[in-house]
Amino acid sequence: MPAIELHGVTKRYGDVTALHDLDLTVEDGEIYGFLGPNGAGKSTTIDILLDFVRPTSGTASVLGMDAQTDSQAIRRRIGVLPEGFHVYERLTARQHLNFAIESKGASDDPEALLERVGIPDAVDRKAGGFSKGMQQRLALAISLVGEPDLLILDEPSTGLDPNGAREMRAIITEEADRGATVFFSSHILEQVEAVCDRVGILKSGELVAEDSIEALRSAADTGTTLTVTLDAVTDAAADAARDVPGVSEVSVDGDRLVVRTDSAAKTDVLDAVESTGADVRDFSTEQASLDDVFAAYTEEVMA
Amino acid sequence: MSWLAVARKDFQDAGRSKALWGLTALFVLFMAGMAYVFTLLGNSGGQAAPELESVGLLFFLISPVTLLIPITGLVIAHKAVAGEVESGSAKFLLSLPHTRRDAVVGKVVGRSAVMCVAVLVGLVVAAAVVLGLYDSFDGMAYAGFSLLALLLAALYTAIGVGLSAATKDSGRATILAAAFFVVFEVAWGLVSRGIYYLLNGSFSPPMGATPPDWFLLLDRIPPSAAFSSAVFGFLPGNAGTVAQYFPQDVPLYLSKWAAVATMLLWFVVVPALGYLRFEGADL
Numbered sequence: 310m311p312a313i314e315l316h317g318v319t320k321r322y323g324d325v326t327a328l329h330d331l332d333l334t335v336e337d338g339e340i341y342g343f344l345g346p347n348g349a350g351k352s353t354t355i356d357i358l359l360d361f362v363r364p365t366s367g368t369a370s371v372l373g374m375d376a377q378t379d380s381q382a383i384r385r386r387i388g389v390l391p392e393g394f395h396v397y398e399r400l401t402a403r404q405h406l407n408f409a410i411e412s413k414g415a416s417d418d419p420e421a422l423l424e425r426v427g428i429p430d431a432v433d434r435k436a437g438g439f440s441k442g443m444q445q446r447l448a449l450a451i452s453l454v455g456e457p458d459l460l461i462l463d464e465p466s467t468g469l470d471p472n473g474a475r476e477m478r479a480i481i482t483e484e485a486d487r488g489a490t491v492f493f494s495s496h497i498l499e500q501v502e503a504v505c506d507r508v509g510i511l512k513s514g515e516l517v518a519e520d521s522i523e524a525l526r527s528a529a530d531t532g533t534t535l536t537v538t539l540d541a542v543t544d545a546a547a548d549a550a551r552d553v554p555g556v557s558e559v560s561v562d563g564d565r566l567v568v569r570t571d572s573a574a575k576t577d578v579l580d581a582v583e584s585t586g587a588d589v590r591d592f593s594t595e596q597a598s599l600d601d602v603f604a605a606y607t608e609e610v611m612a
Numbered sequence: 613m614s615w616l617a618v619a620r621k622d623f624q625d626a627g628r629s630k631a632l633w634g635l636t637a638l639f640v641l642f643m644a645g646m647a648y649v650f651t652l653l654g655n656s657g658g659q660a661a662p663e664l665e666s667v668g669l670l671f672f673l674i675s676p677v678t679l680l681i682p683i684t685g686l687v688i689a690h691k692a693v694a695g696e697v698e699s700g701s702a703k704f705l706l707s708l709p710h711t712r713r714d715a716v717v718g719k720v721v722g723r724s725a726v727m728c729v730a731v732l733v734g735l736v737v738a739a740a741v742v743l744g745l746y747d748s749f750d751g752m753a754y755a756g757f758s759l760l761a762l763l764l765a766a767l768y769t770a771i772g773v774g775l776s777a778a779t780k781d782s783g784r785a786t787i788l789a790a791a792f793f794v795v796f797e798v799a800w801g802l803v804s805r806g807i808y809y810l811l812n813g814s815f816s817p818p819m820g821a822t823p824p825d826w827f828l829l830l831d832r833i834p835p836s837a838a839f840s841s842a843v844f845g846f847l848p849g850n851a852g853t854v855a856q857y858f859p860q861d862v863p864l865y866l867s868k869w870a871a872v873a874t875m876l877l878w879f880v881v882v883p884a885l886g887y888l889r890f891e892g893a894d895l
Contacts (some may be wrong), residue, residue: 314615356894359706359707361706361894362704362894363894363895380711381614381709381710381711382705382709384707384708384709384710389707391700391703391704391707392703392781393700393703394700394701394703394704395699395700395703395704396623396700396701396704397621397704398627399625399629400621400624400625400628404624407615408621408708411617411620412614412617412634412708412710413708448704451704452707474696563752565766575839583771607646
């Protein structure tokens with residue numbers, strides 16, 4: 310049984326379509342990274358899963374239950390770190406956690422939870438005085454109450470420093486090892502790379518890609534960029550490079566050839582260029598960054 | 613019983629604010645102050661000091677109570693739901709396994725408890741003043757008045773929460789609360805008189821004549837008017853207009869029990885309507 314299943318979900322706000330016919334399946338036990346630029350519809354999707362927002366059409370189910378009719382039963386078994394979360398300023402961290410523990414009928418120890426998220430000393434302090442990062446850690450602790458079967462984390466790294474983001478990822482991995490499914494959204498690809506089994510990329514309310522990071526990287530065709538500096542760029546040299554299998558694009562920039570290729574064809578390109586009599590003075594290669602992969606999906610695919 | 617967790621949390625939250633203490637101080641000063649002021653009024657009549665009795669104080673308290681309790685109730689409750697939705701703490705509340713109905717019921721109970729604690733402390737301190745300075749203390753009457761005052765406090769808090777649940781914008785919630793107060797507590801007399809004018813060409817029944825039943829009923833609909841009618845009905849002394857017009861057989865719908873029923877209806881209806889709006893809304 311999938312942990313999350315969306316079928317043909319469309320959500321319109323007046324004239325604005327936030328989600329368009331979205332199908333999405335998150336399997337039991339996986340860590341799923343839900344990516345997309347701000348405004349792509351990630352939060353709307355999560356709001357539908359939590360029944361904060363009702364879809365215009367389509368169905369959503371969580372842990373096999375209908376997101377609208379069985380929402381309370383769903384929320385008993387999931388942990389949520391909402392985006393735009395706001396603490397109760399006058400309540401302490403302990404009171405926040407006790408409220409969540411009582412609400413879920415769980416039996417966690419507030420101090421142990423805060424220890425886990427790295428703010429054990431804040432247990433009896435009022436949350437109104439917390440920094441953004443501490444509030445985020447408190448929210449994470451709240452989401453962990455009751456050993457949920459599914460964690461839904463909306464932009465969990467918000468307000469965290471790099472160290473905090475790393476601790477967050479460690480907790481995500483621990484929870485997955487325990488057997489929980491983790492569904493989390495982010496607009497930064499680097500954050501999901503290290504932990505996700507699978508990622509889905511949302512753009513303008515539609516899922517434009519869904520696969521492992523590695524598969525997405527190769528499918529995005531952003532390969533390697535090889536820059537070759539020659540004594541003199543000739544048409545023959547450019548044509549020779551173009552004919553090498555694996556090369557997708559060759560352009561001329563002054564005395565340089567800029568070759569887009571898969572990384573295996575690098576030496577073939579250099580050999581082919583030299584065989585035309587050109588003298589290779591210098592060359593450099595550049596691996597596509599994850600940002601390029603992300604950009605390839607969110608900027609070009611839909612164009 | 614999920615609403616109980618919400619109510620407890622809301623009481624903790626509101627109870628830690630300065631609002632509870634300020635409110636309690638306000639009601640203590642007000643109730644005890646009135647109890648003291650009434651002793652001065654009673655003595656200034658020039659006649660050989662009349663008996664100072666507590667029932668007189670209770671009638672004297674009606675109109676200030678019906679001003680202070682509605683205003684404070686609406687003030688502490690009108691952002692209970694809208695404020696949470698606007699700030700984002702509702703996302704936290706509703707991520708936990710609470711239905712929206714639990715959230716509204718819990719808020720009504722939690723905020724009403726805060727309000728009732730403040731009113732109760734005020735009433736108790738005032739009772740001490742009465743016991744110390746007055747010639748007589750009618751415990752039953754005082755307890756009855758106190759219960760009705762607490763019901764008024766709870767129902768106005770519930771109305772505030774209900775109005776708050778009807779909108780996501782706390783500014784709009786303030787406007788709704790102010791509008792409710794103006795319509796039902798300030799301008800309501802115009803409604804019954806306006807209808808009377810349309811029917812009879814004058815704004816009120818001639819002096820000495822008995823107004824039609826619907827006119828009397830309409831005037832008892834606002835929460836504080838229902839409270840006053842109930843106080844007049846239950847306290848000894850046959851005070852109030854209805855007792856004047858119907859010395860014997862009071863029609864059921866103008867009875868003291870009808871007044872209490874009206875108060876209970878207010879306590880339920882506005883939060884229920886607010887909840888229905890809240891249930892259907894995208895947050």
